[in-house]
Amino acid sequence: MSGCSRNEWMTVAAARLLRDKSVCFVGIGLPSAACNLARLTHAPGLVLIYESGTIGTRPQVLPLSIGDGELAETAAYVVPLPEVFSYYLQAGRVDIGFLGAAQIDRYGNLNSTVIGPYDLPTTRLPGAGGAPEIALHARQVFVMAKASKRSFVERLDFCTSAGYLDGYGARARGGAPGGGPRAVITDFGMLAPHPQTDELQLVALFADASVEEACAAVGWPLALADAIDTIAPPTPHELDTLRALFARTREAHACPVHLPLAPEGLP
Amino acid sequence: MSGCSRNEWMTVAAARLLRDKSVCFVGIGLPSAACNLARLTHAPGLVLIYESGTIGTRPQVLPLSIGDGELAETAAYVVPLPEVFSYYLQAGRVDIGFLGAAQIDRYGNLNSTVIGPYDLPTTRLPGAGGAPEIALHARQVFVMAKASKRSFVERLDFCTSAGYLDGYGARARGGAPGGGPRAVITDFGMLAPHPQTDELQLVALFADASVEEACAAVGWPLALADAIDTIAPPTPHELDTLRALFARTREAHACPVHLPLAPEGLP
Amino acid sequence: MFFSLADAIHDYITDGASVALEGFTHLIPFAAGHEIIRQRKRGLHLIRMTPDLVYDQMIGMGCARKLTFSWGGNPGVGSLHRLRDAVEHQWPNPLELDEHSHAGMAAAFCAGAARLPFGTLRGYAGTDLPARNPNIRSVTCPFTGESLAAVPAINPDVTILHAQRADREGNVAIEGILGAAREAALAAHTLIVTVEELVEELPPAMNAIVLPHWIVTAVVHCPGGAYPSYARGHYTRDNSFYQRWDTVARERDDFLAWMEQHVLRTSDHRAFLTGLTRADG
């Protein structure tokens, strides 16, 4: 499919990883688009949970924030946030956790806390949010992040969420309930952990991307899988669905909001 | 007021202890009658909590069980039971706990577990229910129990709920959040703890009861307060309200219940 | 996902399993308990905050080896005679007790639902319960040094609830008094729910109580399944049944005869209810 952006391709590639009827804990941004694309195409039974406490939500437009009204109105039900984390995520009832991050290392550990030293950071990032426990408990984690030597780094400035730690089975030995990051979808293709070392290696490329591009975008010597797949371009149906979703979203977010200002004299 | 039973007098005496707007954790039976009598007379703002999770309930008839439908239908709201115990009782948000028991000792400790040894009891009683933590956390506890040498005993067979333990400040030293049993309403009058020793002493009698009757009904040498009050008999309004409540309750419970049996062929 | 009650009990309750039938006065799954008796399940570890008539029946019929509970009586009436007979005289078999307070069991169910190994509470202080139950221990706060009560999480092999409604996906909606039903459901390895009604789709729930289809193992359509307990919006509690039970259960022979006639010789819950109609008429 010509004329699709890498962003779109990433989103489509991520969506394809989601099986129907999976229970999916969704982060905002690219993961939210991918999850909803999957739900609107091959996985209508996907159960989406947002950390605001909306469970089984089926938004018609993408939320700007994780607690948008659209998520509540289209949810099967809405629970207090502590229950989402204890009774669902920690209880092992989430199949897929979908995360982004500012930095990722070769073992899939993630940083969304600070760039520079913690006490005097050069860039203070938003912080952990739900990520540490999503990374710990979800049966599988998918990560979406655009690659650059500043984001795919040899050494994290801060470890916000554990991937495979130092690799070679360290995560499993530590007793983490969930399986860790099974795929990293980025703007040249996909990385996945090596079965023995846990190190992320290049397993698939977009049709118009090259191994050289991939290696150049990653801040460590990128290992290559024995066979590197080519990720099929978005089908017209996938791309149309995604673009329609974004168009609906833009339209909804452009709707002017009336200030909640009662006429003078009214309470 | 002539012609009222001791049961009625007990209930009225207990009801009078409740101040309007108190938050009251109610046990079933006599305490439930007393609390609702108070609500229907001098304390319309009394907040009643039953351990089933019904909060601010205003039943028109007395419940047979702590989870009757009447309690839910007339409640301000209904929460899961764990929240009643953790977010309300344990959080120190209950003013009055109202308990009954099979046995009570001179320091207001209560037994509702077994008569005889725990492992091979002569009588297995229902057990603790909510009582241990009500006794621990409510700011004040009121106990209602008919007196006899088998129920007001020198030594409990089992301590289900702590009163003043061994007395002489033992409860306070142990750090119990709540104040312990402030009154025991029984069928000859009322006992209350001595300010120093914590031992229950006779503080009030029904007009037709005597100190001798009281001492004879209690299984330990009953201490007497310096001044022993006389509990005023029920007013006509109190007694009418209580009898009307019981009459409504009998009528409601006599209503035949239709078996939930759909006609053959229907689901 | 959708089963007959007989199949659900047959497929998911094995002899020796730990089983919680929850509901608090409201929505007690009587039909399911009767089916457990009909299928002569044995050696069960029964769990329930307030063992009710249906537990008296299961214990009296020899289904149970152990009981985790916090209050075992006939509410507003008196004793559970079969439970007493089992504890006081080991009839029909000894019954091991794992005895708690409501607050302790609630903490244990919450811990189970959250898959934590223990629950913490300010409780049991000054009582004899910890001395009698090695499952009541203490834990020290790593910040204040305070000692608090600890109970092990309860994670039943099977939890059975009765609820008002399930939809075609198996989502279950409950309204009214809950007790610890939701936590017992979330804590279970297998969750069976009998319901009054199957509907195409549940109404929008917002902050109501829902058990999502992906935590529900089996849904059984079983109208009247909570009788003589009640189902808000469907039927009321039969208080007179609870009062009559006191007589039925007092003596072993009367109890066995009643169970034989009303439960063992009836094929299902509908037949049980029909039988009661005849007995009343």
Next chain:
Amino acid sequence: MFFSLADAIHDYITDGASVALEGFTHLIPFAAGHEIIRQRKRGLHLIRMTPDLVYDQMIGMGCARKLTFSWGGNPGVGSLHRLRDAVEHQWPNPLELDEHSHAGMAAAFCAGAARLPFGTLRGYAGTDLPARNPNIRSVTCPFTGESLAAVPAINPDVTILHAQRADREGNVAIEGILGAAREAALAAHTLIVTVEELVEELPPAMNAIVLPHWIVTAVVHCPGGAYPSYARGHYTRDNSFYQRWDTVARERDDFLAWMEQHVLRTSDHRAFLTGLTRADG
């Protein structure tokens, strides 16, 4: 029980207090935050899972000395520039961070609501957070010996919420996305709730979310009090305000000018909203 917003903030928020304004995207009490700024409260320990624009404003205006939080950004837009400036350059003053994950803070609020000294979770494993926050410790299960994460309870001096409705007794009804608002309310020593509507009586609630009048300290009638956040059933989120804020807050001078015009020089929330209308027009 019923206060003007100015009186409620004046009477209940003292300099140096710990204050949680909760709500999760939904029902963020903006009006109350602005009033805190107008009254120039200082040295506050601000608490909130997701510090939002109103926290950016309070921090930038010098109200805060400490922040307990788990995610501090402009949702869907980017950074909170005033929060960043405080952490990166101590402007307008240093800001101590007590940083958690959502799961950790949720456990801390739940422990606070239950008046337990600590909350337990399976969390933080393999991360650098415990090394940076002495408030993240561990506790050993007294049954299994497992080590679990522990966080100290959060019990704010004051929690402020915005909700849809209160009745004349002061009972408060909330519907829609809650975040940890209920737990933050129950954990507080003092609870202030601004509401869209005062009604005679709330509709029957059954299993809905209600804060009973006897845990509510002050109720303030404040229509639009969550704007630019939203109140389900009343008005929607003004996403464009969140997007514009990125520009407003990026530079100190622009920020101060905006706060001066829109908050400090307006007398109350109505005037704030009216001022925005003019600015837009």
